[in-house]
Amino acid sequence: MSWTDERVELLKKMWGEGQSASQIAKELGGVTRNAVIGKVHRLGLSNRATSAGAAAAPKAAKAEAPKAAPAPKPKAKPAPKPEPKAAEPAPAQPPATVPMSPARKAIIPAGQPLPPQPSANEISPEALARVNEVEKTAKKISLMELTERTCKWPIGDPATPDFWFCGLPVQQGKPYCEAHVGVAFQPMSARRDRRR
């Protein structure tokens, strides 16, 4: 594919709208985001109000030496980085199997006894509200559709057909989307008033 006027125009339009290079590339087809970025630069349109990622970093200007540049050797990748590997602060119990749902039938899925889950209580009302919102617009994907980066929060009753997985984009690293991470990972807390 080449940069026809039309394609360049679309590129400009989308870039102007704040679309990401990858989105533009996907739209144009036949080009990678790198191609898009490269073109953007060649066209001279660059800095726009970026949201993130954009290297707002005032990189050292490439002042090419007029003659006989000292050749700073840009190729440099030391930093072996030993990787300290800090201990992960075990998060609260993520729903091993079934988190709470609107109407959990009285069925307890066979298997290990469910660990004490931070049920509806102890969770910020806001987080729950957001989850409810999310669950209404969740992608509702099936088990087969789960991927490394789809929210794996189960919704509904696994014993009925009304069962799906959230499916929204996961929050990097986590197994759930942002909303579900909010209720899945509790900072541990109030529950010690277990008079016993």
Add this chain to the structure above:
DNA sequence: CCCTGATTCGC
């Protein structure tokens, strides 16, 4: 890890 844009440089 995923994603973003920026730069470099051989073609």
Add this chain to the structure above:
DNA sequence: GCGAATCAGG
């Protein structure tokens, strides 16, 4: 001019 590879940051 083009864009993959690479870099740098979130």
